[in-house]
Amino acid sequence: MRIGIDAMGGDHAPNAVIIGAIMASKLINKESTIVLFGDENIIRNILDAQKADTNNIEIVHCSQIIEMGDHPAKAFQQKTDASITKAFKQLKEGLIDGFASAGSTGAMMVGSMLVIGAIPGISRPTICTPLGTQNGNRIIILDAGLNADCKPEILDQYATIGSIYAENVFNIKNPRVALLNIGEEPEKGNLLTKATYPLLKENQNINFVGNLEANHLLDDSIADVVVCDGFAGNTLLKMAEGIYNILKNDKYSAPWIDNCNYEIVGGTPVLGIDKTVIIAHGHSSPLAIQNMILSTEKTIEAKLETQFKKAFQVNPS
């Protein structure tokens, strides 16, 4: 397996990325290789300075970088030798099996949607994030902020996508899927959730357990996967981030809050496209990069595309 990594992406790149890649190279499977996309000289200097064992690390030289200020779509067309652009080309061609970056989220989405593209039958790919829960488990929230406005049919698709992700990447058997809502009863909610509830109830691909109110988000009592529009999902995740920061400042520690640490989570997969793509936090430290690489490996292994194609087959014949 060849795991493509953007060596130039992230606030602390390339140093943090390459140090994180060296850390990950000791933890990945023997058959896996980390393929670093970026300036070969710079990368080699850092690898040498770290006295890294580069047996399972390769470099694909790229002369350009998509900067945070670049317009993502334009940059993709104009900077054809940038690390992200080149990696997506190789991903499309099958030269690497997955790609992860802590760089421009916009460029990562352009690559995901335009170079790789959605799996037929999936209307809008999504991103999801796991939060740590009270009993040390994870709860997966999607959409995490990609699609701020959603139709009921889109949330219905997210339910299937999230269920497949939870089962195959987090090894949760028959995951409980809930709809984020502001009441327990089926008829409660806003226009979107009222219209979505009956669709989820009929969805044969999931174990639908009904509505989840946010007071039960982290207590493990209701669901493993929570479906909501990207506005609500992003708001939940950011609130968790804010509370995480306050509690860490207070030296509070517990499994549920430690599992909310983005350094441990290691990135957000783009789900519903025909390859494995992981987007990590711009601030990523070496530890965050290490875990981004490990979660990329795990996601590639899960062969989600095959599962998605089975669930969303457009012309079953």
Add this chain to the structure above:
Amino acid sequence: MRIGIDAMGGDHAPNAVIIGAIMASKLINKESTIVLFGDENIIRNILDAQKADTNNIEIVHCSQIIEMGDHPAKAFQQKTDASITKAFKQLKEGLIDGFASAGSTGAMMVGSMLVIGAIPGISRPTICTPLGTQNGNRIIILDAGLNADCKPEILDQYATIGSIYAENVFNIKNPRVALLNIGEEPEKGNLLTKATYPLLKENQNINFVGNLEANHLLDDSIADVVVCDGFAGNTLLKMAEGIYNILKNDKYSAPWIDNCNYEIVGGTPVLGIDKTVIIAHGHSSPLAIQNMILSTEKTIEAKLETQFKKAFQVNPS
């Protein structure tokens, strides 16, 4: 000032309500009177058993109770001698200056909207809840769950309502008002927040400080008042409640989390109607009832109706 209290409302009524009222009777202003609505015999027995000083406690006998299972609007018509029905009649007639209950939220809303009614110019009254923040302050969130679907014009009104509430009840000078959003920049968000931003920017009644992402909700850095639709607001508050429960279970204590305690908050005002109405948590303990009564007194004193009428005057002439 005459503070009307539903003696029969709440999971632990009438005992918890009357004990809470006795506690509050020692803390309210000398000129204030607590008026208990409910079964006179039952109330007197509890007051006697508690050996209460009833100098500033009165009773208005009511022979009926609106139960949680009753249809709120029908109960209002059929149970004309219920505590909530009778209290709203007295509130309308000016025999009491405000009314608070931990009973049927539905019936409280029917009374607020149909008996008291919205102030002219206010399209949809709202409920708001303060959360405790990192530095021991409060941040006011509205709508807290009454109106799950909102138009931009409604959020614009909520901004004015919340600003007046924060200034007059929480004594925050020139409160900073923000729009809950999933990005800092004006053009970020969902269809609703994108359309609301320019309205808030033009709103002369408020000190608009831009978008607030939920990671800054509790860190005091951006706003004193946060405007959002009732789905997002209710979700934020319930998430705070869930995390409050986990942290209390872990014996964690800090001003920001203690201030999130509903027993301390003491209830949610219905804002934008022509009287003071406070709705408290169904589980209310005596302490919660005490604080519900104190916050009712404080809200009556603030004369919010006058401020709202000034801001929303329909025919300024």
